[in-house]
Amino acid sequence: MRKSLTTLAVACAAFLATSAFGQTPEEVKKGVEQYREMLELGNPAELYALKGEALFKKKRGPKNASLEQCDFGKGPGVLKGVYAEMPRYFADTGKVQDLESRLVTCMVQLQGISEKDATKRPFGNADKPSENEQLVAYIVSQSYGDPINIKLDNPKMKEAYEIGKRLFFYRAGPWDFSCATCHAEENTRIRLQDLPVLSSPAGAKAAMTTWPAYRVSNSQLKTMEWRINDCYRQMRFPEPNFISDSVIALTTYLAYTANGGVYKGPGIKR
Amino acid sequence: MKKALIAAAAGALVVAGCASMKEMDAKYDAEVVQWMKRDFHARGIATMDRLDQDEVQRVCTQYDNKPPEAMAKQIEAGEMKKIKLPSDGKYMGDWKAGQKIAQRGRGMTWRDKPGSTNGGSCYNCHQLSTAELSFGTIGPSLNQFGKKRGYTVANQKYVYEKIYDSKAFTACSNMPRLGLSGTLTEQQIKDVTAYLMDPNSPVNK
Numbered sequence: 001m002r003k004s005l006t007t008l009a010v011a012c013a014a015f016l017a018t019s020a021f022g023q024t025p026e027e028v029k030k031g032v033e034q035y036r037e038m039l040e041l042g043n044p045a046e047l048y049a050l051k052g053e054a055l056f057k058k059k060r061g062p063k064n065a066s067l068e069q070c071d072f073g074k075g076p077g078v079l080k081g082v083y084a085e086m087p088r089y090f091a092d093t094g095k096v097q098d099l100e101s102r103l104v105t106c107m108v109q110l111q112g113i114s115e116k117d118a119t120k121r122p123f124g125n126a127d128k129p130s131e132n133e134q135l136v137a138y139i140v141s142q143s144y145g146d147p148i149n150i151k152l153d154n155p156k157m158k159e160a161y162e163i164g165k166r167l168f169f170y171r172a173g174p175w176d177f178s179c180a181t182c183h184a185e186e187n188t189r190i191r192l193q194d195l196p197v198l199s200s201p202a203g204a205k206a207a208m209t210t211w212p213a214y215r216v217s218n219s220q221l222k223t224m225e226w227r228i229n230d231c232y233r234q235m236r237f238p239e240p241n242f243i244s245d246s247v248i249a250l251t252t253y254l255a256y257t258a259n260g261g262v263y264k265g266p267g268i269k270r
Numbered sequence: 271m272k273k274a275l276i277a278a279a280a281g282a283l284v285v286a287g288c289a290s291m292k293e294m295d296a297k298y299d300a301e302v303v304q305w306m307k308r309d310f311h312a313r314g315i316a317t318m319d320r321l322d323q324d325e326v327q328r329v330c331t332q333y334d335n336k337p338p339e340a341m342a343k344q345i346e347a348g349e350m351k352k353i354k355l356p357s358d359g360k361y362m363g364d365w366k367a368g369q370k371i372a373q374r375g376r377g378m379t380w381r382d383k384p385g386s387t388n389g390g391s392c393y394n395c396h397q398l399s400t401a402e403l404s405f406g407t408i409g410p411s412l413n414q415f416g417k418k419r420g421y422t423v424a425n426q427k428y429v430y431e432k433i434y435d436s437k438a439f440t441a442c443s444n445m446p447r448l449g450l451s452g453t454l455t456e457q458q459i460k461d462v463t464a465y466l467m468d469p470n471s472p473v474n475k
Contacts, residue, residue, distance in 0.1 A: 028403050159298070166302040169334065171327040173320045174378050174453065175446035176437075178331070182408065190394045190406040236378045238316045244309035 029192060045137050045214040045266035048129065048221040052138030055131055061111030070106035072099070072139070083143035084263045087252045089154040096160040098251050100225045101243035103135055122242045123226050126219040136212050136223045143263045148208060150256040157252065160245070164253030167246060168199065177235040179250075193270065204254050205261030213267035221266065224251055316380035330442035342441035349438040353431050353449070356456055361426035361463050368465030369472070371458050372398055378453055388453045390433070390462055395445070398465065399472035408444060416467040417474040429463045 056067045072082035073090065087098040093105055100122065107118040124130035152158045171178040182190060183198040197203035212223045222230075228247050232240050240247050303321065312318045326345055329337050337345070374389025376382060393402060397411035419425050432439055434449030448454045454462070465471050 024403075162294070162298040163302060163305055166298055167306070169331060170302055170306075170323075171331045172323050174451040176327055176330075176444075177446075181444050185408070188406070188408045190408065191404045195408075232310075233316075233379050233381065236316065236320065238310045238318050238320055239313040239380055240310050246305045246309035249305070 043214055043266070043268045045141075045212075045221050045268065048134050048137035048214070049141045049266065050138075051129075052134035052136065055134055056138055061107065061113040063110065063112035065110045065112075067103070067106050067110060067135070069110060070102070072102055079139060079142040081143050081146040083140045083265075084146035084148050085150065087150070087157075087160065087248050087255060089156050094156075096156050096245070096248055096252060098224065098243065098248045099136060099139060100132060100223060101248060103132065103139075104243060119242055123223070123229070124220065129220060133212075133221045133223055137221050137266050140212055140263075140265050144265070146263050148205070148255060148258045148261045148263060150252065150259055152256065160249040160252040161256050163246070164249035164251070167250045168253055173236040175236045177237075179231065179235070181235075198254055199257065201257055201260070204257035208255055208258035209261040209264050210267030210269070212265055213269045215269045217270055222269075313380035315378070315382060315384050326437050326441065333442075335442035337441055345441040346438055349435045349441075349447070349450075350431075353434045353438060354456075355427075355430070356460060361423070361430040361460060362467060363457055363460030363462075363464045365461070365464040365468040365471040365473075367458075368461035368463070369399070371454065371462050372465055373402070378451070388458075390448060390454055390458070391446075392462065399475070401472055412466060412473065414474055416469065416471070421467060421469055426463055426467050429466050430459055433459050433462055 059066050069076040071077075071090075071092075072079065073085055073088045074080075074082050083099055086102070087096050089096050090102070090105075095101075097105065104115060104118045107113040108115050121130050122132045124133055150157075152161050168179045168183075171181070180199065182188070182195050183203070185195075186197055188195050196206045198207055211227055212221060214220070215222045225242060225247060228250055229240055229242075232238075303323075306321050307318065310318065310321060323331065326349065329341060329345060333341075371390045372392035374387075375391040375394055377386070377388025377391075382388070392398060392412075393405050395406040395408040397405040397407075397413050398415075400413055415429075416425070432445075433454070435447045436443040436445035437447055446453065449456075449459055466473055468474070
């Protein structure tokens, strides 16, 4: 771990040293790509996953229980590969749930924590990460190498997919944006940031196999709920509620489109 | 006869299936807004009425940004009427101020304070001056815009109008309607116009 952090520091220094003016756009882009490759050698998301594991196994809440018996869709206590099949339909809640929503369910059911407390601080900051972020980092790391496999084998899953698809293309707000404004055309970027075409399998796979991710510009691990939240902020929309059906529907559309992609997260982003 | 009946029955089933698929599609179409209104909340200046589509947004969503030509023409004519030209008849401001506005990406989000100065976010999607290497490519390169098109008053007016309301020229343009939405002031649009149209601007060097 220490070695990989040293590698990270060297990579940062190398990047800063080469990011001078007077380069062509291609050179700048290549520099950014090199920087990202080097970062993958020492992804700080590992630290989040370690803290998340401790938190997951710790007895907490009024019921003084851990989250170890949480059922993420493959039975109580099974973590291997579960994230690659989420969002999914859960019969006990009668709802389509993403990972972050399911974690709340388990905190309420197993630990006796109130839903209000469990959703109080989903997104942290660089100084103080949220427990949600740490737990997410741990759980998703247990799906590394597993193919994304979302099945629309339930009317609620079909509904989530169909609504999610429509949310993706819904233009509104003062700037007339939809998700598709930035994510529906090949080979485009905002400033120097490449934009995946999320309505195509290749683009959706690129995104969904690498989120959640440690984001260097925020010095923090960011979850999928956060990713969608911050897109809506930049689209100049009102704010989506955490673990709301709409966010989960949009995630279902993206994840289904990414089916077959091999999960490689938690990833690392600019 | 029996075969024909079976075929007819199967055909009827297919037709019924298609009809119900269409019904489901219409149901989902109608439900999207309800989902959003239930699942979003106002935060700061980002109020809930932002989820309501105006006619342009509704048509562009419905036709996947490719409305029938007559409908597109109708939108463009309607948007043209919404453009407020500068009261003093001058389209050009200060290109140096325009450069700052083109660089600035802040404004109109739930984090921005009411009354704060908005940017135009131009570089997010367009190349302008070649000195700025960090530019987006969702929109076309506007480098050398004035030099290539000609430094005419007619072109100044076009640039002003395009920034004010892009949909007056392309019904379902990706570009925000920066004047109509109240993102940029008259003076700011003049400044950005100058950034594109002033012979001394780095955009035209």
